[in-house]
Amino acid sequence: MTKINQKGTEKLAMMVLVLGVFMSALDNGIISAALTTINTSFNISEVQGSWGITLYTLGMAISTPIIGKLADRYGRKKLFIMEIILFAIGSLLVAISPTFIFFLGARFIQALGGGGIFIIASSFVLTVFPKDKQGGLLGMLGAVNGIASVVGPNVGSLVLNMTHKWHWLFLINIPIAVIIIITGMMWIPETKVTVLKRTDYWGTVFLSLGILSFMLAITNLDQSNLLASLVSPTVLIFLGIGIALFIGLFTIEKANEKKDVDAILAYHLLTNRNFMLTLVMGLLTGTLIAIFVYIPSYVEHRLGISANQAGVYMSGIGLASIVGAGSGGRFVDKKGARETIVMASFIAMVGFGSLAFLSTTITSFLVTSSITGLGFGMLMGAPLSVLASEAAGEEKGSALGTLSVSRQVGLTIAPTIYAALIQGGFDSFLPTVKESLPTEYVSQNLASVKTSSVEATLLSIKELPQSIEQSQMLTIFYDTAHLAYQHMFLMSTLASAVILLLTFALNNKKIK
Template sequence: MADTKPLSTAEADAPVVLGRSVYIAVFGLMLGMLMAMLDNLIVSTALPTIVGDLGGLSHLSWVVTAYALGAAVTTPVWGKLGDLYGRKPIFMIAIVLFLIGSALTGLAQNMDQLIAFRALQGLGAGGLMVGAMAVLGDLVPPRERGRFQAMIGGMMPVAFVGGPLVGGLLTEHLSWRWCFYINLPLGIAALLVTGLGMKLPRQHIEARIDYLGAALLGLGVVAITLVASWGGNQYAWGSTVIIALALGGVVALIAFVYSQSRVAEPILPPSMFRDRNFTTAQIISFLVGAAMFGAINFLPQYLQYVRGASPTASGLLLLPLMFGMLAVMIGSGQVVSRTGKYRTLMLVGGAVMTAGMALLLVLKVDTSTVSASLLTTVLGLGMGFLMQNTMLITQNSVPLRNMGAASGAVTLFRTVGGSLGIAVFGSLYTQRLTSSLTKSLGPSGHQLAANGTRIPPSALPGLPAPVQHAFKVAVTDGLHSVLIGGTVLALLTFLVTFLIREVPLRSGAAPGAPLE
């Protein structure tokens, strides 16, 4: 375990004066984080229209997965690049790469191009997500960081609300392509604020990037995600393709772990994992990512197909979840800043998140739209307790030199968890939906599931009444399978939070060091 020196009372209570430049920099970080998070959600309500325009229904899930994987496999690299060459220029490069990917995605002419350009967007998004938190680690000491993390982390619920809402509005009134073009003005604003208003300490570190480790990590994560996505759907679990991918992924990840102890500048320094709090925070980040992204991704399906909500309205109906998350993130950030305590908040978050997931299992075909919307509030409250405190614990467990790598680690585990969650839950959802339709309608139901698992919600009223009812029941059953999996993951998260130790938050660069 890494030793952490407790703060004296004077050090812990010493006031920290933050200048105007810090707030300007945080605004730039908020814009970058908003773009990265918004883009993986804004596309959800536009997907049916995109498929109708470009075709490629069988590749639909990869429009989301390609972006998530691109972000996941590059977050540690972006974090290490920031550690070595300065976080400001690396953050700005990530913005430019993201904008190039956004412009190309809006110009895509077929599904293959769309998926490829979404992956390019994801590469830039990885730098935006890890860069925002790592830069904040440079600007603000942990004791004061809670409220600033709440501001930046608040972009997540804003994105969860704004993504489906803006995506629905743009798709209905302009074109689905504007779901990606909208990033251009936001990105230009983020570049201007970052370039002109952000001032960070200069860094002069000579080292090399572990490109072999990055390649091994990327291969391993992609292979395992493909196994979770394809297994039992496109290929049988015992097929040569699935077995080869599983073995290849495991071998690549083992080789990655081995390589990290053999290079001078590892992407994920093994020394960080000797700290119990750091390791526990990464496990929590993975589980929360899988449960949150995996489950929330399918709630709009229920709202649109079963409750008949429009794409725009389905975004509005998730407002209770998002505002609950945002309120708790802001409130808990203030509590941590005043008290320096976070363990109890993590325990409460795990318990409330578990209750929120289980509570959503009461959703039925005839549940009122208002009730369905309000039931999501508890889940949002639980996630709000966990999201920013996981990053806070991570950054408090490492020295300043590893801040980027540590921020990259927590983002990596959360994003990989989300990618696997979407893949696994998507498989469960499809299998349960197919089974339910086949049970209700016989062979015709199986054919309907095979050809129209993701038929546009607008087409549902045109089907015969018995088929409509069977489809709504099937969608609800599919959502229940996802929520059961989410409840299991949330319960595991709650149990893991008991491993967190209440280590005093430092006020300076090194764990336990006073503010200079």
């Protein structure tokens, strides 16, 4: 094959990989538009319905590092095609689910297929392309995730409005998957690491069960009473089992260093300072991803935008994250991963801090959220992947998979903490209303204000007869929302600051 033909094939392969990443990332956002519809169709509560997301998260977390290792061992093209097929089968099973239990099982299968797509694509870039191109391409993959997060809910709403059936949200994956499978078999070259060692079955079991235990501990946290739930028996049991399993994994992989075994997570990675710091940064970036879930709620509860229009105001932070991912990738190519993280985390810190104190109008929100998105996008694109792959050597798939899991853990923890902070911030609402409004008005109307959730409170206030007092109560609500959500933004500011500090703890060896 000539050099020109090889470059052409690599570009075609990247197009297929990007389409696969877009499909799997889109599915994360597209389902958010249909949660209420799905819950109604199965006649289940919101708490029960949340397991459709929880099981998907668990499946992704468990499969990601394993698929990354298998792709290194048996071939990235082969595993990519298998993942797409499994994702398509899972999507079909979800769409035809006759019961909610069947639906949950199908979502788990779908997650097992989606867990390795991004990792394999990233590993392919780090294996096939020269170093001066890797940052830009990894940034592009990060940008694709940004695009999917923006358009996912909108696509979901569009499909629901056209078909009035949530099933089509998953059926549309089938023709896309068929196209990816056909073109992938034609254009993606096979790449893998030459491995003659035995498979690390025990390490795989301990890693999978350890991740499962930690994720179950996280999902059993109670956002309405976070501190008490931290010491609840269910959380402590799963947390203890997870710690024990990871101690066992550490022991197994240490012993495997002297054996002819292809470790699922090499001991030298577990003792590599840069790699472990990168995992901590990955976890913190996961907490930043979770902020996307609450941006529409903030726009509605603080700025007074209707719920139907609130999602539109994510466009600034979403589009800026796409620009950030692309420019961050190019910056990695030119200056290095460490320098990129320093700049990106500083921008993100300024952005989240500005959201906490300055986003009091629609204009100021759009400006501050765009700054936030720029820094966030730069972090999510290339730099952490490059750091992890540099530490891993030939075991890129395993390293990227572990990084993805750490990010998934942060993404799973953060919503519970954010919800607790927001709910706690609204505890001052009723006392403020009683102090600020006439006693007669409060006694006549406060009983009509529902407090089961923040959204219910806002809607019940809007349903009160229009008056000066009702307008004052609405103003108190918006002011309370500013302080409540401020706690969440400050936590993200702190997470960005910690990422910035951790970059200075990396070994001084310049990583490019």
